Amino acid sequence: MSDWKIGDDRRRRTTDQLRHLRRANEGQVHWDTEAPADFTFLFHPDHLLVDAEDVDVFEEAVARLDKGVLSEPPRRDDVRLLDGALVRYVLPTRQGGETVPEVLDLLEEAGLPDGAASPDHWVHVSPGGGGGAACPAVEPEETGLTDPWPPIEPQEKGDEVSVVVVDTGWHPPAATDPRTPWLKGVDGDDENNGAHLRPYAGHGTFIAGVVRCAAPRTRIFVEGFAVDGVGGGGILESEMLLQLEEAMTHDPQVINLSAGCRTWRDRPSKAFAAFYRDLLKGSDCVMVAAAGNDSWAAPFWPAAFDWCVGVGSLDRDERVSSFSNFGVSADVYVVGRNHVNAFPDGTFTCHETPNKGDVRVFGTGMARWSGTSFAAPLVAGLIAREISEHGVSAADARTAVLKRAVRDSDPTIGPVKELRRPYV
The missing domain is CATH 3.30.70 (Alpha-Beta Plaits)
Structure with missing residues (x-):
């Protein structure tokens, strides 16, 4: 798996990710280019x-x-x-x-x-330099902070709203940990973390925390597709369809998917299209998905579908993050850089350039993370909160939240719609 054009950290990082994914799936991962760093779909x-x-x-x-x-x-x-x-x-x-x-x-x-x-x-769920990936934009980082950021938005009134996070699995101790009280009552498929944290461990737990901070009156279930480290953070779209079928058994009003893919000839994903046609379209449920972290405008599925809310990332200065996808995959942008939220305790060894081999020790129940992975659940939480506080349908809540977006222009990509909260 040589990459004769490799020459910068971004390309090396993409190659590292594909090597990890291929090893985890016994050679069942192919791509469309000779050099792995140039791939557009897997x-x-x-x-x-x-x-x-x-x-x-x-x-x-x-x-x-x-x-x-x-x-x-x-x-x-x-x-x-x-x-x-x-x-x-x-x-x-x-x-x-x-x-x-x-x-x-x-x-x-x-x-x-x-x-x-x-x-x-x-x-x-990993980042990319070619295009078959989504988020996060970096590996998790230690933090000395003890409170989540964006912070918890208190909510005294409202009905309970069902949210399903389809992701890498759930870290059950976070639901009873006094350091992460905002996750009380969250449930999901146990990713079975040990003292040494696998790549992508804690991704679903972190995302559930982002949703809960934006919408405290949510009932969250984390539907795990890569528990026990299986799959290297990836899943075939046909197998993802099975996970989405499982997600629908929890009667969600909002589904968050911080993952996605490019496709052959950029055609719409068959699995996600079938999911919408046969399950989602007739339900009172909205899907929110990450726009991806490849810094380009090519369609990233499912975020690029018009029935899905695709979310890009902003930095705190209200500009689109350098890693964020844009164009058809991003209906709206919200802060996705340097989130702080719940994360398992343990030792994590980085497996991506430029930090490959770096050992990070997590012992505060928290981490810092960046990517459209974490922008998406913020929007999912805002939609859930709209449903909770106003008793509206999921579709009406989606419309109301997107209407609050402010039109702006980013010098690198042109017009964008941004959701600006007090923390941006």
Whole structure:
């Protein structure tokens, strides 16, 4: 996995992340470029996703494909997605070594309609330099602060609102720790932290803390997709769909997803589109997602969907953070730099350039972290608070919160909509 163009910390960091993700998933992570630091999307080397309604045209195109490409027809996987509404195929060995995107190109030449099939992309919570990542923008840092920042916004009245944080899992001791009382009552899938903290440990707990500080009267469940360190902080979009199905069983009014992905040809993610079509669209629930940390305007899914609230990051000076994505993936911007919130105690060894090998000791129940990962739950909390205090639907709460955004212009990216609270 050499990178002949590597030459700065950002590129080295991206390469470090991909090496970690690939090791954690036994080689099931491929990308679209020779140099890993240049990647735009990550995908499973053998999976294709097809909507059930397109299965016939897909299989017809496969039958027309040159017999020298596939040694046998693709196999329908036994994983059941949205009760069969989305089908995952497993490609056999390609005699010419064709990648999934190359097979899709050949299938479209054979008559497969545009968009009928897609790679199974990797959704990830790490930062990126290429584009398959989301957040955070840095690894967690120690802090001597004992109070969260942005601070807790007291709330005396309002109904309880259900929020599901779909993330790396939950650190149960935080719910009873006297140092983090704002997390009392939060529950979720235990990420089973030990004395040595794995990469991405505490990510979901930190995000739950951001939501609670903005909206104290929330019932939060952290739906974990990378508990026990499985996956290296990443998950296939088809597997993410299963996690989102689980999330909906908690009857959420707001879902926060601080993760995402770029896709082949920048087409909308099939898994997230199917989730909206079959589950989210008919519910009283809003999804909020991080815009990503790649400093560019290319679509980042699910934040780029018009039904999802995509959130970019601001610094305290009200300018867009240098790491934040912008454009179609960011409907609104809010502070995402240098948040302070709950984090597990333990020893953390950095695995990314330029701090690779640096040992950080966390013993205060808190950490400092930056990224659109942490801007997103602030907006999720504001929407939940609007529902709680005014008894409105999730959709109306989303509209009300976004209407409070102030139009401004950032010299590097142009017009933006910013949510400015007292802490910005």
